Amino acid sequence: MTVEQHTGAGPALRPGLREKKKQRTRDALLRVALELFTTKGYEETTVDEIADAVEVSQRTFFRYFAGKEAAVFAVQETVESHFSAALRARPAEENPFTAMRRAVAVSWETLEETLQPVVPLELYMRTYQVIESTPALLAVHLRRSAELEEETARLIAEREGLDADSDPRPRVAVAAFTGVMRVAGGLWGRGEDTGVDALRRLTEEHLDHLGPALAGDWRV
Template sequence: MTTAPSLRERKKQRTRQALVDAALTLFGEHGFGRVTLDEVCDEVEVSKRTFFRYFRGKEDVAMAPLEDMWRAFLEELENAPADGRPLLGLMESTLLAALDRVADEAWAGRAVLSYRLLQATPSMDAHGLHFCESTMRSVLAVLHRRLDLPDDARPRLAGDMMVAAWRHALEAWAATAADPPSASDLAARFRDAMAALPGSLTLTAAPRPADGAAH
């Protein structure tokens, strides 16, 4: 049985979320580089000392919605059933469980804003790449601790393919998201991308037919 968070924990979560919302709004209106941490803190009426209890900097707060999903993925991975299914299938169902866990009614809108900022901001892109690599190392550590996996490239390549499918789904979703955006649409796009992986491995490099040639 899950224990309900204490009043103190709920207040901390509200403060953290208020910082994320204020940052995403200000960055979206004025540009990531033109907004200071002081302005974000002033918007929520907290000190920079309070800000740094939750985030390491502007990139961290701007990417919080997406990074929260991956942290939930790592937590879900600790309890995912080791039932002998293909590793890609296990990771797919685990990511979908993590997405369902974090995707409250406001998450999708925040995630779209976060991803669009990521696409437009070089420092956020670099931060995202670093976070992705760090997260993948953590994923592999959990997998090797819990599962009987070979000590070769295959687990890492499976993880990289799963991340590639997620990025493909996220990019298409953020570009065409409805208003309000739907996390269930993102989940469906991710399932479709994962389903396309086997076919991508068997694509042939055949030359294009000459113009006018019969098909």
């Protein structure tokens, strides 16, 4: 029996069960897509291969994803939402930099728990490397990062009771913070250790240098 047959919604299928079966199909397509992207290569993988591996039609794949790009960034959307939620939950007395840094730390600590129902953490980390090493995906990632940066700046402005459109400080602070995150992510993507702990250490090390790099005299 194929996944399509197994998950087909018959007249007697209750709405709750139907949604669960749809979710299982989507999760299976996503896991297979990411496995193929990380082992065979993003450009080399076709939608037909993904659908065939899950034993569904190409039409079923497009029912859940607009294309390969949507599949590769599906988990990234979850990670971004996870960070935004962690930032919203930070205490009001924390300054913007501290709130962002601790939100990132909390996100990392709970990332595996958040992703496990859909994909293993290790598979997500390998996918992130594919994004960093594939020019077409990297371009999309940079655009998405700019959108997240704008959302984060507005969150920071709201926390501080500022108008992000008239006060430049939220965008400046977020740009500096995310710039460091971007540099660390790029270095991690080119390294040999692909674990989340390696990414965490590298990012924290670079964040430690943010203040001194901006305010210090490098020639002293």
